[in-house]
Amino acid sequence: MNMDNENRVVITGLGVVAPNGVGKDRFLEALQNGESGAARIEELDEFMEAGGMAAFPKFEGEDSAFMRRFKLRKLQSTGILYGCMAGVEAWEDAGLSIAPKDALEPDWDSGCIMGGGITGIESIDYGIKMADVGKMKKVGPRNIQQSMSSAPSAYLGGMLGLGNQVTSNSSACATGTEALLMAYHRIKGGRAKRMLAGGCDSRLKYIWASFDVMRVLNRNPDIDPVKASRPLSASAAGFLPGAGGGALVVESLESAQARGARIYAELLGGSTNSGGQRGQGSITAPSNVGIVRCIQDMIKETGVTADQIDLISGHLTGTAIGDPTEIKSWVEALNRRGEDFPYVNSLKSMIGHCLSAAGAVESVGAVLQIYHDFVHPTLNCEDLHPDIADKVSTNRIPQECIYDAGINVLAKASFGFGDVNTCLILKKWTK
Amino acid sequence: MDKQAIVTQLKEIIKPFLEHEDDSVFEGINEQTNLVDELSFDSVDLIEIVIEIEEAFEIKIEDSEISTIKTLADMIGLIQTKQANA
Structure with a gap:
């Protein structure tokens, strides 16, 4: 790192x-x-x-x-x-x-x-x-x-x-x-x-x-x-x-x-890019290649390794096409799946999609999860999408809050109209 | 228009600008209350109030006259002068 x-x-x-x-x-x-x-x-x-x-x-x-x-x-x-x-x-x-x-x-x-x-x-x-x-x-x-x-x-x-x-x-x-x-x-x-x-x-x-x-x-x-x-x-x-x-x-x-400030977490940086609205991408739809590249660039930029990521705070909006595409991209980019996949959750299950506020509200949530060491539940996913269940073990998508979860490295992702992507790495603060 | 009627109408114009203040702030307004120092009105507030005054009293206030308004009394004087000359 x-x-x-x-x-x-x-x-x-x-x-x-x-x-x-x-x-x-x-x-x-x-x-x-x-x-x-x-x-x-x-x-x-x-x-x-x-x-x-x-x-x-x-x-x-x-x-x-x-x-x-x-x-x-x-x-x-x-x-x-x-x-x-x-x-x-x-x-x-x-x-x-x-x-x-x-x-x-x-x-x-x-x-x-x-x-x-x-x-x-x-x-x-x-x-x-x-x-x-x-x-x-x-x-x-x-x-x-x-x-x-x-x-x-x-x-x-x-x-x-x-x-x-x-x-x-x-x-x-x-x-x-x-x-x-x-x-x-x-x-x-x-x-x-x-x-x-x-x-x-x-x-x-x-x-x-x-x-x-x-x-x-x-x-x-x-x-x-x-x-x-x-x-x-x-x-x-x-x-x-x-x-x-x-x-x-x-x-x-x-x-x-x-100034003796409380430190909630370290921000290691990340990556921002665009799929250029080519391939599957359009002004309203993200391209898988853009997301995969953004995740991989985030890893290179921050020096973390794919296996160090403990939790993904996803973009995950609740659309039938978007969520499976996002999970597929993470699996490809991290080369992790099943039980080996990081915890993943979606705050939008509780707060809907706050558009330009979404990434900020969810990043506050991400920092709180690192600082207090928990994984918040994802609501309403008792029936996992089959394309997602095929790639990620159900116990990596908690439906109840997990405390003392050992969250050291968290990846936060947000994707937007214009086929734009941003991924960040937050890390538990240690001197 | 007598002075009391002007004061009543002016207070109605000012009231929405104090919607988040305690009632005591509005109730404590008198003719000598300084709009900037005591009510913290900024230049945009004053322009908006002038627009409301122009409409309510059917007068035209010149740019140069806006800077002379410091208190409710200044507003009353300006309105009375304009109405007298109308």
């Missing part, structure tokens, strides 16, 4: 707004208990053929308290709110302070890569509706700051007073994981001491209409929402809409140790 002490990169802070738990502690509890965040959502019910099922964050006043604290007036975009809440939680969880508003200079050593996808859609929707009925002034001066692609990082950068790189990446469902890898490289290259990295996305009904007509959502009208997200299952029938935000403080080991 790549263990030279030069610019080692560690995770020192976690924050999350997930459909099954707002805040790191509540989220951990939900992961270990296998709690689903899915529910009937009335606003979607009459809007989509797939019906009103989704997994969206539920608040008990945390959202309005946060907006009060940071004086976030007329913040319409839910994704920006989720990203900011997760970001501030991660920052403070890392023991970092927030520079006062009247500070003369920002924190030059700290930056932010908070990715997004359709994050500003509520604001865009509002602006268009006002403009279309001639109420141009009602579009308001605040519309653009919430509509722009960089809104999540722009808001967070201002809240925290960050003076290093402040940007928002966007790579569809690989966004959050890619942000972590971008942060890793910035720190590894010595250009920042710490980066707040993650992703967020909104919940508005218009996001889901196109997925609905693509027939990639679970469209069974009679299914219990908690049973609708079925990654790895023979009865997987499409994914479940999700939304949220996740953030991690990625920091140089030197900086973390100098």
Whole structure:
């Protein structure tokens, strides 16, 4: 493994707004208990053929308290709110302070890569509706700051007073994981001491209409929402809409140790690529060769060996084609199968598909699994897909939480529209 | 339009900007309350409030006049002057 002490990169802070738990502690509890965040959502019910099922964050006043604290007036975009809440939680969880508003200079050593996808859609929707009925002034001066692609990082950068790189990446469902890898490289290259990295996305009904007509959502009208997200299952029938935000403080080991920070895990790096929409790949479908190469490049880049990987936190969305393709790719890339296959799980079975937030929320989950040494269950996969069962032993896909699981090396994968892939390696922290 | 009616309407305009604050913040507003220092309104808030005022009172506020607004009293004065000259 790549263990030279030069610019080692560690995770020192976690924050999350997930459909099954707002805040790191509540989220951990939900992961270990296998709690689903899915529910009937009335606003979607009459809007989509797939019906009103989704997994969206539920608040008990945390959202309005946060907006009060940071004086976030007329913040319409839910994704920006989720990203900011997760970001501030991660920052403070890392023991970092927030520079006062009247500070003369920002924190030059700290930056932010908070990715997004359709994050500003509520604001865009509002602006268009006002403009279309001639109420141009009602579009308001605040519309653009919430509509722009960089809104999540722009808001967070201002809240925290960050003076290093402040940007928002966007790579569809690989966004959050890619942000972590971008942060890793910035720190590894010595250009920042710490980066707040993650992703967020909104919940508005218009996001889901196109997925609905693509027939990639679970469209069974009679299914219990908690049973609708079925990654790895023979009865997987499409994914479940999700939304949220996740953030991690990625920091140089030197900086973390100098300030006595808690270290959750080491980030060894990873790989990002694209299948180029060739072969089986298209703008909406991943290519097997792209994924295999991404995994193999991750192994080369990080210096781990295939047999060292203890757990794969998969992309695994719950589509009938995607999950078997993903597992096939891991088997090919690692040359491991059956009982020898690493543990593999899918957080989307509990939180649905949070799009640009997915990789970030799931990476927070991945770090928690390493730090607390457990493997969270995958819900609704009691009937493993035969193509998956053929390659991976059932006891490598836990349906109950496994504690003291001996998780030392974890691979996190995310794949996205555009045939883009990102894979990371997280390792239990040892000096 | 008498002053009390203007104050009542102005408070209605300001209220949504304080939706996440304790009720006491809104209830404590008086004519001398400083919008920036006491209510933490930023330049975007002020522009949005000016847009609302223009619509509600059917007046036009010039760019140069926005920077003169510091308090509710400044708003009231501006509205009364504009209405008197209309």
